[in-house]
Amino acid sequence: MMSRRQIALAAFISPLLLSTSASFGADIYPSRPIKIIVPIAAGGANDATARALALDLQKKLGVPVIIDNRPGGNFVIGTGAAASAPPDGYTLGWALSAALSLNPLLYDSLPYKPNDVEYIAAISKSYQVIAVPGNAKANTLKEWIAEVKKSDGPAAIGVSSFGGTVHLMAEDLGDRAGFRVEPVVFRGEAPASVDLAAGQLPAMSGILANLLEYHRVGRVKILAISSESRLPLIPDVPTFIELGYPISAVYWNGVFAPKGTPKSIVARLSEAIREIVETPEFRARLAAIPDVNYINGSSDVMKALVKADQDYYGRIITKRKISLKN
Structure with a gap:
């Protein structure tokens, strides 16, 4: 049985031990x-x-x-x-x-x-782009916007999520260029890219990484990119800024x-x-x-x-x- 002196000593030492233990645990992170x-x-x-x-x-x-x-x-x-x-x-x-x-x-x-x-x-x-199928009539962003504005309805644009960065970039372009956007939402950019390359989707707003190879082989045309200057990775594609749209998403x-x-x-x-x-x-x-x-x-x-x-x-x-x- 502990004496009063032993109990008092234990009460004094215990917090010190806990403090030392906590400090030691932090010092050895991660364990x-x-x-x-x-x-x-x-x-x-x-x-x-x-x-x-x-x-x-x-x-x-x-x-x-x-x-x-x-x-x-x-x-x-x-x-x-x-x-x-x-x-x-x-x-x-x-x-x-x-x-x-x-x-x-x-x-x-x-x-x-x-x-x-x-x-x-x-x-x-990563940077974002607007792209169309490889067999689309439009070869430039200006030509595509002109086609969109001639039509009666909004521009159907494939996106990976409603309210995501690529959707909002498309809305920003529409706001600046004067057309409405109808987001066509896919479960990810991969299926949207496949449909775009197959000509089943009229346009897409997406990440460059998911469309680059399709562009290189001519199955899609990337019309503009959101970087501040042209990328060595894809030097033939102009920036939105270069084309008069201050978009650098x-x-x-x-x-x-x-x-x-x-x-x-x-x-x-x-x-x-x-x-x-x-x-x-x-x-x-x-x-x-x-x-x-x-x-x-x-x-x-x-x-x-x-x-x-x-x-x-x-x-x-x-x-x-x-x-x-x-």
Whole structure:
């Protein structure tokens, strides 16, 4: 049986032991596998980028880094799951511009908000394009817009999601050029690209990576791209800016942690990821994915990207009265 002196001593020492244990646990992070929840299906440029990062991150941190694909709900399911995970650094989220920037503007309620996460690092960006079938009469954006405006109805344009970046870019072009848009929504860009190449879809707004090879072999014609200047990857395609439309939309991705994750863990992950993105090996992996351009941005860069998206797309959403219901 413990004496009063022993009990008092134990009461004094126990908090010190707990404090030391917690500090030690933080110091040895990570000590078990890390999961990155990706809010899209496996396959495609975004998923490939996440897997390329996970491969190098597990080498750098010395623990397995697992990709957990949770698609659905316009990216809400996966992003919400990551944002609401325990803030211990072992569950991270793959940030998509549409999920963090646009969904909060489109939905009345969401299981997360842009301020509900700890931004870790921006990884890469891709550009968006307007394309038509290879056998279309129009060879330029000007010719296509003229054809659209001659018709009685709106322009039917294939998109991968209603309210996504490619849809909103098409709406922006329509607003500036003076035509209405009828979004034809597909379950992903791959089936939309196939229908466009087959001539079953009159036009498409999409990511360059998904249309580049079709363009190179003449099955589709990319009419304009949202980059600020022409890309060496596809030098024959003019920019929207070059053609008189101030459209410079990008689709970016990165990594975030749940709100409340210790600052030391966020800093450790941010440093590790940014070092990885600078390596020739990682850049070579990105180079193998068409039109995936590295950013290597800090948490502040991610916040700036979200703000820029909301400023740009928010105007379109308000002017064209676009909304989504949960």
